[in-house]
Amino acid sequence: MKKRTIPVFVPHLGCPNDCSFCNQKKITGIEKKSVSAGDVHRIVSQHLKTIEREHTHIEIGFFGGSFTGIDKALQEELLGAAQSYLKEKKVDGIRLSTRPDYIDEETIERLQSFGVTTVELGVQSMDDEVLMKNLRGHTAEDTVRASRLIKNSGIALGHQVMPGLYGDSPEGFRETVQKSMALSPDCVRIYPTLVIRDTRLCEWYRAGKFTPLSLSEAVDQSKEAVLAYRAHGISVIRVGLLASDTISVDADVVAGPYHPAFGELVESAIVCDAIISELSEKNEESVEIKVHPHFVSTLVGEKRGNIKKIQETYPSLQIKIVQDDAINFGEWRILCI
Ligand code: SF4
Numbered sequence: 001m002k003k004r005t006i007p008v009f010v011p012h013l014g015c016p017n018d019c020s021f022c023n024q025k026k027i028t029g030i031e032k033k034s035v036s037a038g039d040v041h042r043i044v045s046q047h048l049k050t051i052e053r054e055h056t057h058i059e060i061g062f063f064g065g066s067f068t069g070i071d072k073a074l075q076e077e078l079l080g081a082a083q084s085y086l087k088e089k090k091v092d093g094i095r096l097s098t099r100p101d102y103i104d105e106e107t108i109e110r111l112q113s114f115g116v117t118t119v120e121l122g123v124q125s126m127d128d129e130v131l132m133k134n135l136r137g138h139t140a141e142d143t144v145r146a147s148r149l150i151k152n153s154g155i156a157l158g159h160q161v162m163p164g165l166y167g168d169s170p171e172g173f174r175e176t177v178q179k180s181m182a183l184s185p186d187c188v189r190i191y192p193t194l195v196i197r198d199t200r201l202c203e204w205y206r207a208g209k210f211t212p213l214s215l216s217e218a219v220d221q222s223k224e225a226v227l228a229y230r231a232h233g234i235s236v237i238r239v240g241l242l243a244s245d246t247i248s249v250d251a252d253v254v255a256g257p258y259h260p261a262f263g264e265l266v267e268s269a270i271v272c273d274a275i276i277s278e279l280s281e282k283n284e285e286s287v288e289i290k291v292h293p294h295f296v297s298t299l300v301g302e303k304r305g306n307i308k309k310i311q312e313t314y315p316s317l318q319i320k321i322v323q324d325d326a327i328n329f330g331e332w333r334i335l336c337i
Contacts, residue, residue, distance in 0.1 A: 002055060004047075005061040006047040008082075009035070011024065017099075020201045022199060023252065034074070036077065044060055059094065063097055068107045079111075079116065082094045092117075095156075097119075097158070098119065100142040100147075101142040105149065111153075117156060120159070123180055124136060126143065133166050134166050134201075143180075147184075151184065157183070161191070162190075162193050163222060181228065184234075190239045190240075196253060213256070213257050218257030219257075219269050222262075223269045226266060239263040241262070268298045268301045268305075271332075275334070282334065285318060288322050288337050291332045296321060307321075320337070
């Protein structure tokens with residue numbers, strides 16, 4: 001079953017917060033553009049024309065600012081429009097993202113009454129000092145409380161976490177991941193911190209007060225987080241920034257570990273570590289690694305980085321990559337030759 005999310009961008013007009021990494025305030029201040037039920041119908045019906053219903057799990061996703069922080073009447077208008085597709089069984093779910101401190105019992109009841117199936121919380125960090133330094137305006141305890149309310153309601157819980165925030169460290173982010181896992185999210189997104197134009201972080205970066213993670217640091221921290229979540233059966237649905245209505249990569253990303261295929265880099269690093277570890281159990285001079293043709297680039301890595309790393313670890317080993325579509329995508333078989 002394929003999965004498709006129809007994205008509906010909802011700017012958080014008048015967001016009272018000023019999170020260090022977010023340019024929403026500036027952008028919404030300029031555009032003053034909201035979304036209506038009509039927009040939801042237009043976007044959803046356009047997307048539905050291009051999706052094969054039978055073999056696809058389809059969701060409508062409200063992304064952007066903090067959905068449950070926008071005007072209540074507008075929330076109901078947008079959710080009502082989305083729910084009509086749910087009732088007609090044209091889609092299977094409705095998901096939205098919001099802040100942990102914008103979730104309470106009344107909000108949960110509203111979301112349930114409109115059939116919302118997943119709520120993603122912008123957790124970012126579980127360290128109060130990091131949250132404070134990044135002007136988040138909520139605490140880790142808010143995340144704990146909101147996560148429990150969502151889980152207890154039967155709505156699926158999503159967490160979004162950010163390695164590389166101002167004032168954080170690899171150990172601090174590791175702890176964030178541990179504390180997030182303890183709340184049993186159903187899915188997770190990992191967004192390495194980038195310096196976006198017109199943000200506090202950008203001011204601090206230009207003033208020399210903030211240094212973003214390098215690409216390899218961000219890959220390492222994300223890789224560790226992905227492995228930890230997966231080991232707990234938690235699905236990681238996105239690693240790395242998705243260019244959106246608020247962020248154009250070319251125009252807005254000033255610095256930081258941006259890569260157009262960041263998730264692929266992380267996946268590739270995971271595969272490389274696994275193969276190096278598997279090879280340590282073999283004592284061969286020459287091996288053949290069989291993979292699905294579509295998985296070759298992940299296995300080989302960017303600029304053949306994985307092959308170089310394997311070769312550095314086992315300098316005398318001869319490696320041959322063989323494409324074999326009998327092997328499942330994402331798996332490999334090492335044969336001694
Ligand atoms: S991240 Fe969300 S809460 Fe923070 S400033 Fe941006 S829109 Fe507001």
